[in-house]
Amino acid sequence: MKIFKSQRVQNMHIPSHIILVVWSFIVLFPIYIMIVNSFKTKFSIYDNPFGLPEKWNFKNYQYVFTNSDFMGYFMNSILVVIISLALTLALGAFAAYALANWKGKASNLVFFFIVAGMMLPIRIASIRLIQIVKTLGLLNTIWGLIPIYVAMGFPVSVFIITAFIRSVPGELTESAFIDGAGRLKIFFVIILPLLKPAMATVAIYNLVPFWNDLWFPLLFITDEKSKTLLLGVTRLFGQYQTDWSRVLAVLTLSALPVIILYLLMSSQFIKGLTAGAIKG
Amino acid sequence: MASVTYNHVWKRYGDVEVLKDVQLEINDKEFLVLVGPSGCGKSTALRCLAGLEEITEGEILIGDRVVNDVSPKDRDIAMVFQSYALYPHMTVFDNMAFGLKLRKMPKADIEKRVNEAAASLGLERLLHRKPRELSGGQRQRVALGRAIVRNPQVFLLDEPLSNLDAKLRVQTRSEISKLHQRLQTTFIYVTHDQVEAMTMADRIAVMYKGIVQQLDTPQNLYNSPKNLFVAGFIGSPSMNFFNAKIRTDGDNVFVDHPAFSVQIPDSRKEVYRSMNGKDVVFGIRPENIHNPEFAPPGIVKAAIQAKVDVTELMGNEIFVYCIAGNTQFVARVDPRSNYTVGQTIDLVFDMTNFHIFDLSTDAENPEAVR
Numbered sequence: 216m217k218i219f220k221s222q223r224v225q226n227m228h229i230p231s232h233i234i235l236v237v238w239s240f241i242v243l244f245p246i247y248i249m250i251v252n253s254f255k256t257k258f259s260i261y262d263n264p265f266g267l268p269e270k271w272n273f274k275n276y277q278y279v280f281t282n283s284d285f286m287g288y289f290m291n292s293i294l295v296v297i298i299s300l301a302l303t304l305a306l307g308a309f310a311a312y313a314l315a316n317w318k319g320k321a322s323n324l325v326f327f328f329i330v331a332g333m334m335l336p337i338r339i340a341s342i343r344l345i346q347i348v349k350t351l352g353l354l355n356t357i358w359g360l361i362p363i364y365v366a367m368g369f370p371v372s373v374f375i376i377t378a379f380i381r382s383v384p385g386e387l388t389e390s391a392f393i394d395g396a397g398r399l400k401i402f403f404v405i406i407l408p409l410l411k412p413a414m415a416t417v418a419i420y421n422l423v424p425f426w427n428d429l430w431f432p433l434l435f436i437t438d439e440k441s442k443t444l445l446l447g448v449t450r451l452f453g454q455y456q457t458d459w460s461r462v463l464a465v466l467t468l469s470a471l472p473v474i475i476l477y478l479l480m481s482s483q484f485i486k487g488l489t490a491g492a493i494k495g
Numbered sequence: 496m497a498s499v500t501y502n503h504v505w506k507r508y509g510d511v512e513v514l515k516d517v518q519l520e521i522n523d524k525e526f527l528v529l530v531g532p533s534g535c536g537k538s539t540a541l542r543c544l545a546g547l548e549e550i551t552e553g554e555i556l557i558g559d560r561v562v563n564d565v566s567p568k569d570r571d572i573a574m575v576f577q578s579y580a581l582y583p584h585m586t587v588f589d590n591m592a593f594g595l596k597l598r599k600m601p602k603a604d605i606e607k608r609v610n611e612a613a614a615s616l617g618l619e620r621l622l623h624r625k626p627r628e629l630s631g632g633q634r635q636r637v638a639l640g641r642a643i644v645r646n647p648q649v650f651l652l653d654e655p656l657s658n659l660d661a662k663l664r665v666q667t668r669s670e671i672s673k674l675h676q677r678l679q680t681t682f683i684y685v686t687h688d689q690v691e692a693m694t695m696a697d698r699i700a701v702m703y704k705g706i707v708q709q710l711d712t713p714q715n716l717y718n719s720p721k722n723l724f725v726a727g728f729i730g731s732p733s734m735n736f737f738n739a740k741i742r743t744d745g746d747n748v749f750v751d752h753p754a755f756s757v758q759i760p761d762s763r764k765e766v767y768r769s770m771n772g773k774d775v776v777f778g779i780r781p782e783n784i785h786n787p788e789f790a791p792p793g794i795v796k797a798a799i800q801a802k803v804d805v806t807e808l809m810g811n812e813i814f815v816y817c818i819a820g821n822t823q824f825v826a827r828v829d830p831r832s833n834y835t836v837g838q839t840i841d842l843v844f845d846m847t848n849f850h851i852f853d854l855s856t857d858a859e860n861p862e863a864v865r
Contacts, residue, residue, distance in 0.1 A: 386580035389547050394594035394645075395568035408584040 253463035275464035288447035296425045299364035307372025315380035332370035355438045368421035379413035415483035497558035497648040498523045504553035513539045515705040526682045530692040531702035537685045573642035574651040579634045581626040588622040591641045612643045632663045652684045701725045722862045723852045735824035739777040741770040754820030757797035778850035781827035789829035795846040
């Protein structure tokens, strides 16, 4: 009887498993194409775009690693993303801590004002942003990108972290308060360690758009030295022909850090997303 | 070691008055329990003392010092919360040492104090564990330990036993009493459970609707409640109330209820003589209603009749829920009594132990006349 029941429960999962398998296939297929074709030569891609390479060719990777321009692009991208993420997390956590503890009507107004930023695509303000970045003298440097990314990530960051801090029982901070900790001390010693899942969520959520952004580097940066990786790749797109194998090698390399970070932080990520639902 | 004084303390949230003119004088080394139903302001009173809430009016003193504007950390208090509020990412040791580290105490002293406190609470083996790896009772002891190591002038406990199961609660109750005797410090303890209040307190402050209804020893509170609320709140099962009228007939004074008329004994009748014709609430505790067969000698008996509604045998006694007129009441009678549901039975009131509340003083919460 028991076996029968568990079989039935498993059977009920079949449709959802089919959907998941199809979905995984749709998601993984382009990645598969990207990876296998990055190991082919320039022309063998056209002969056999979907199969495994007949002969594994590492020249494309060799090209990327030995080309100092590409290593520069890589460094620029890493620098921009790390600084942007750090600022987004720090500012988001501070703002969220203030908002979560500020018990006034204005608190909700400010909160919704910030969160409304999630609904507005920042790219519609591109022209004004160019003017501002130019006035600041940051055009053609990676430093012009950072404040824009921070502004992009800030609303989500405040949204997630505020919800998280609000779920921390008030007695915890009150207890620390009586123990003699000030507001900053409470933030760093009590709240921040509890925020790890929320921080991981915000980091992963923002990592992909920051890393993969082509729009703002394309607008702001023409100088080779300041290009980010994705902008750098466009160099390989020629007017008459494109070296796909090299493009795909660069893209494979650029996807790697994101995938690795995701694998490292995914358990925290899920905790963070569900934290609002179940208090504890 | 310090006394605590609430001097005409008011707390308002907008139009809502949570504390109304609270006056309490809590002696040094006293175990005071603030008790009352939820929403009566008892927790707010405690939080005001801790400095977690500001008071709107009045003064709070710890020792001789007015602490209205003193920050919580400088009030020299320690608080145990209902949820224990242990820091989840710190070990038991770090939880207990946290307050001392913030006060920049030398490391060796911290270790000594934490180890002593842990030993006294039986937590030595758990010092390296995280709160989530502890049982409810152990967490509760860590919360106590965190307060003990601070060696504060005043201990504040906000419903510390509410999250424990019934058996552990009784056990911890006596542990907290012992702790109080050992530490010789002022304890202020908030609870909604009158049994906790009665068993642990030196004195109890009964709160209701933001007002301290009565501040007295458990014994006095039980024997001479000041008003209807206190009378009904203290004691389990609670006191029976009958809406009645006072009637004087010649030299004698009676309490008239639609279902019975009982004579007030000579020793107490003079107090009520002037109340002829007044509406009152007549109160009598379940244990002062007896089966006439087994009534103890030496009491002043007044016979009544009632119909049995439900009986509950507790082993050493029977709770008999009865109806007299339209009033339900409960009697706590000798277990040898044999009653069946629906039966009309004879009972006697012990008229040396009754309470009269004068409805003209306050229709909702009338004051006792004695």
